[in-house]
Amino acid sequence: MGTCHPCHAKHGEKNGVVLDTSDFIHIKPEGFAKSKLNIVDRVAADSDAWPVAFGKGYAVEAAMVNGKPVYRKPK
Numbered sequence: 001m002g003t004c005h006p007c008h009a010k011h012g013e014k015n016g017v018v019l020d021t022s023d024f025i026h027i028k029p030e031g032f033a034k035s036k037l038n039i040v041d042r043v044a045a046d047s048d049a050w051p052v053a054f055g056k057g058y059a060v061e062a063a064m065v066n067g068k069p070v071y072r073k074p075k
Helices: 029-035
Strands: 002-008 014-019 024-026 049-051 058-061
Touching: 014 029
Parallel strands: 024 058
Antiparallel strands: 002 014, 014 024, 049 058
16 A cells, blocks of 8 residues: 555556555556546555566556456456
8 A cells, every 4th residue: 555646658548556665556547537546545456466677666457446446457
């Protein structure tokens, strides 16, 4: 869990957040809209995670954000 700072995809839509813990939570634009996250909101995500390539923290392909399901493309 951490405080969020929104990230944007190449097309300009918000598609995830970077937490103050250095973790990246990928939500996709549809999920970001559903989650209604704002800057400095507290965020907890549930799903698979893997270490980021550079620096510290983890990358998460979120299935749940703050206890609510968000869109996730099937594997």
